[in-house]
Amino acid sequence: MWAILSGIEGNLKAYEAVMNDLKQQNFPIEELYILGDLVGLNPQSEAVVERVREPQTGELTPQVCIGWWEEQCFNLYGLGGNVEATELREKYGADGVKLLWDCVSRETVQWLRQQHFGFFELDCLLIHGSSVSVGDELTPQTPPWTLLDRLQRVEANRLFCGRSGLTFQYELQTGSISSSVLTLNEQQPTQTFTPSKKQVIGVGNVGRESGKATYTLYHPDTYFIKFQTVYYSP
Numbered sequence: 001m002w003a004i005l006s007g008i009e010g011n012l013k014a015y016e017a018v019m020n021d022l023k024q025q026n027f028p029i030e031e032l033y034i035l036g037d038l039v040g041l042n043p044q045s046e047a048v049v050e051r052v053r054e055p056q057t058g059e060l061t062p063q064v065c066i067g068w069w070e071e072q073c074f075n076l077y078g079l080g081g082n083v084e085a086t087e088l089r090e091k092y093g094a095d096g097v098k099l100l101w102d103c104v105s106r107e108t109v110q111w112l113r114q115q116h117f118g119f120f121e122l123d124c125l126l127i128h129g130s131s132v133s134v135g136d137e138l139t140p141q142t143p144p145w146t147l148l149d150r151l152q153r154v155e156a157n158r159l160f161c162g163r164s165g166l167t168f169q170y171e172l173q174t175g176s177i178s179s180s181v182l183t184l185n186e187q188q189p190t191q192t193f194t195p196s197k198k199q200v201i202g203v204g205n206v207g208r209e210s211g212k213a214t215y216t217l218y219h220p221d222t223y224f225i226k227f228q229t230v231y232y233s234p
Contacts, residue, residue, distance in 0.1 A: 006035040006162020010042025011207025017232035032060040035162040036067020036128030067128035125156040165205035210234040
């Protein structure tokens with residue numbers, strides 16, 4: 001069984017609640033994934049990173065990939081593609097920029113830069129947004145052809161994502177993609193791809209809602225998916 005988390009955003013108490021919930025499951029957890037947004041506008045962000053880097057006895061070492069908040073940290077410290085941190089400023093203003101600077105140290109940012117963009121395990125892509133970008137927010141309202149494109153880009157049958165913060169299981173029953181290449185001289189023959197059943201799964205969020213954390217359990221052999229909700233005292 002895999003446990004898949006996202007959106008902790010520096011909420012240490014929520015993370016501890018999920019860890020305690022995992023210990024109470026009546027089946028072993030063999031892999032633990034954190035799909036981005038480990039840190040956020042929370043003074044406990046450093047404590048969360050330390051907790052993840054040094055798991056307690058009997059706990060798994062989480063596999064971590066970067067999310068939207070990690071990308072904002074890279075930009076803020078001049079290590080990303082937008083050193084002006086435009087997206088962060090537009091969304092949270094100057095106060096948000098200063099708070100993130102105070103909450104996440106340069107040392108932690110250097111560690112975050114060593115983490116993965118995503119994981120491809122068996123036939124599953126586990127990622128914060130999608131293979132397009134960390135900010136690519138997939139929801140049940142996303143057009144089916146967009147979801148199919150995101151899956152086909154990496155030839156995955158299941159895409160686990162955390163950007164929206166929602167828990168959902170979206171199945172594409174049938175569909176096809178037709179593509180061709182147009183050059184200055186001619187148009188190449190059209191190629192049509194018809195996929196088998198594919199799924200996009202929103203894994204929920206651990207720390208965005210005070211007192212409530214959601215995450216996903218997945219069994220890669222049976223394709224069993226279960227959404228867990230944990231309530232705790234904020």
